[in-house]
Amino acid sequence: MNTLTSAETPSHVAAPRGDEAVAPPPVLDVHDVTVAYHRKPVLWDVDLTIETPRLVGIVGPNGAGKSTLLKAILGLVPAASGQVSVFGGSLKQHRKLVGYVPQRESVDWDFPVSAFDVVLMGTYGQLGWFRRPGRKQRIWAKECLAKVGMADFARRQIGQLSGGQQQRIFLARALAQNAQLYLMDEPMAGVDAATEQVVFELLQEMRDDGKTVVAVHHDLRTVPQYFDDVLLLNMRLVAMGPVAETFNQENLRKTYGGRLGILDEAGEALRSQERSA
Amino acid sequence: MTYTTLVVLAGTSLLGACSGLVGCFAVLRGRALTGDAVAHAALPGVCLAFLVLGERRLPEMLLGALITGLLGIATVSALRHMTRIKEDAAIGIVLGVFYGVGIVLSSFIQKQTTTGSKAGLDSYILGKTAGMIVQDVILIGLASASCLAVVLLLYKEFKVVAFDPGFASVQGWPAFRLDLLLMTLTAVTVVIGLPSVGLVLVAALLIIPAAAARFWTRRLGAMLCLATFFGGVIGAVGTLVSARYHHMPAGPTIVLVGTSLFVISLFFAPRRGFIARILRARRTNWETFAPGDEAVGVALASRVGRHQERPDV
Numbered sequence: 376m377n378t379l380t381s382a383e384t385p386s387h388v389a390a391p392r393g394d395e396a397v398a399p400p401p402v403l404d405v406h407d408v409t410v411a412y413h414r415k416p417v418l419w420d421v422d423l424t425i426e427t428p429r430l431v432g433i434v435g436p437n438g439a440g441k442s443t444l445l446k447a448i449l450g451l452v453p454a455a456s457g458q459v460s461v462f463g464g465s466l467k468q469h470r471k472l473v474g475y476v477p478q479r480e481s482v483d484w485d486f487p488v489s490a491f492d493v494v495l496m497g498t499y500g501q502l503g504w505f506r507r508p509g510r511k512q513r514i515w516a517k518e519c520l521a522k523v524g525m526a527d528f529a530r531r532q533i534g535q536l537s538g539g540q541q542q543r544i545f546l547a548r549a550l551a552q553n554a555q556l557y558l559m560d561e562p563m564a565g566v567d568a569a570t571e572q573v574v575f576e577l578l579q580e581m582r583d584d585g586k587t588v589v590a591v592h593h594d595l596r597t598v599p600q601y602f603d604d605v606l607l608l609n610m611r612l613v614a615m616g617p618v619a620e621t622f623n624q625e626n627l628r629k630t631y632g633g634r635l636g637i638l639d640e641a642g643e644a645l646r647s648q649e650r651s652a
Numbered sequence: 653m654t655y656t657t658l659v660v661l662a663g664t665s666l667l668g669a670c671s672g673l674v675g676c677f678a679v680l681r682g683r684a685l686t687g688d689a690v691a692h693a694a695l696p697g698v699c700l701a702f703l704v705l706g707e708r709r710l711p712e713m714l715l716g717a718l719i720t721g722l723l724g725i726a727t728v729s730a731l732r733h734m735t736r737i738k739e740d741a742a743i744g745i746v747l748g749v750f751y752g753v754g755i756v757l758s759s760f761i762q763k764q765t766t767t768g769s770k771a772g773l774d775s776y777i778l779g780k781t782a783g784m785i786v787q788d789v790i791l792i793g794l795a796s797a798s799c800l801a802v803v804l805l806l807y808k809e810f811k812v813v814a815f816d817p818g819f820a821s822v823q824g825w826p827a828f829r830l831d832l833l834l835m836t837l838t839a840v841t842v843v844i845g846l847p848s849v850g851l852v853l854v855a856a857l858l859i860i861p862a863a864a865a866r867f868w869t870r871r872l873g874a875m876l877c878l879a880t881f882f883g884g885v886i887g888a889v890g891t892l893v894s895a896r897y898h899h900m901p902a903g904p905t906i907v908l909v910g911t912s913l914f915v916i917s918l919f920f921a922p923r924r925g926f927i928a929r930i931l932r933a934r935r936t937n938w939e940t941f942a943p944g945d946e947a948v949g950v951a952l953a954s955r956v957g958r959h960q961e962r963p964d965v
Contacts, residue, residue, distance in 0.1 A: 413736065449822050467824075475822040482816045486680060487872045496812045500823035505805055532870035552823070 400463025401426045402556055402587045403448070408457030410440070410447045417443050419611045421457070425604075428585045430578055432592040432602035432618075436631050439609045441591040442478065445558045448589075449475060461556055471500055474554030476545050476562050484534045490544050491529040494520050497551025519550040524573055539570030546577060557581070559590040563597075575601055598622055657895050660781045660848075663789040664887035664906065667845050670796035671854075672861035672883025673803060674841045676876050677834050679862040681814050685743050686725060686835055688855035690842045692747040693724025695754025695851060698776050699761055708772055710788060710847065717776075717843045724750050725835050751851075779850025779903025781891060788847070795844045799837050803876070810834060811872055849903040860910035861886060867921035886910040 403425040410418040418440040425431060433441050446452040448459050450466055461469045474497075497519065498512040508516075520526050523543040533541060542562060549557055563571050578588050578601065589606075592598060598605055598618060605622045607613040607630040614626040653661075678684050694717035701716030702708065724746045731742035758773045775783070803810065809830055812820045817827040838858065845854040865879035890906030919926045 446818075449818075451818050451821055470822070470824040473822060475819055477816065477818050481818060483680075483682075486815050487866065487870050487875050488811070488815060489871065492811075492872075493815070496815070496819070499808055499812050499820075499825075502808070504809070507808055548819075 435608035668883035668887025672879035675858035693750035699757035781902035
């Protein structure tokens, strides 16, 4: 299995050699995860490790199991085999450190809640059973709304927001979770240019704060611009590593097969990457 | 107004209020038809309880109804998870099979036993409020109070699970169990409503107040209060109308009163109502008028519609 992990991370963040005891546990460790729906495998033996905070983009063709991988990590779909650990422990132990941005289409936007209500839901995990959000949680939720530029829309019913605005609300809810590892399912799908910029800046900021973001991404052209690492997936993990080394024609061909349109798109991305380098 | 009417009035208003409250979550979760499945699945339970007891005793018969009703829900859930059958088809199967068994049992009871005609099994199908006594009202009151207590206590948890079960799971809420609890509340409400409204129409009592309330508000809390209020009013008015005019059975009357309230909401509610939307659409030159944007026929079909995407501004 082609898994590039800590060996390729920059030396200044890598743990001291030969001194395993002081090395912090990896942010995310996925070991041999296989997922099947109705006995048909959709993910096969996926192995990956993320040692230090970074932005990881997951790309792959339709039906490659990108969303399924996120859901398997989060325990939302049962894995036929394999283990997942976050920050050296089980997901159950570290729930509060893990945030999630589902696909926008996964919920009913006609649900009778305001943008603020949805963001406030991000604090529920910290509250525990029966306790209602109080002043502290409300102030925090407002801050999170402001961070995505949606402070003025707090009282809107969520169905009255545009697609991009809805996506920002989901991001604000994730911010309100105050997690260390975020899994995001297509946070930039179908959003307007302004939102894409907001999301991009937010991801940078999160990484600078020492948070890790693993996001399913659909636009190959923007992969080099947005992410540190790329994970190429097509049922199996094709390759994972720093964008500069891993995001190349050969790996893309292995991931997408002979679909030329995609390769042209990627070629364009690679050329622009070279130009900027 | 006679004492009997007052008792019945208290019973049906409480029942309506409880249905309104619990129905909100069922409707928002896209589970409105679960109530229908429970109601039909309850019939064999009622019959079996009667066969065991040999006489008509309401609490035991309702317990029987609750047991087979929950068994019906469990079967729907199992069919959905273990086969490729979708939820609506699973509900259709369970509803038909359990109801069929119930009808067979009930005709067996009525033909074979001497007390059969006294079982009053017919009233479970179409509903009969005339026989309601104080004990029945106490039973409805206790069940309603329990439902209210659960909803107040778990409001936050129900809200996040109903809106986004995946996200709720990631936060550590047991989404599946909370869903089961919501379905149990639905089942309890349906079962206490069976004797007065009847199994054919009790699901409507669950859906209509919630669907009507949805037109008047954009907040879950307000929707719950409003649906509870609407449910109570529907129950009371329906009972009064059926008491005033003889030969008008209570169950259908209550449901028809509810339907009137729903139609009024559909047309006249501010913002979400039909007329408000047409006026708004005219003002903004049809730009914001997206068909399917708000529940119209969708609410009638007992599900709150998936939101139609509007182009980004």
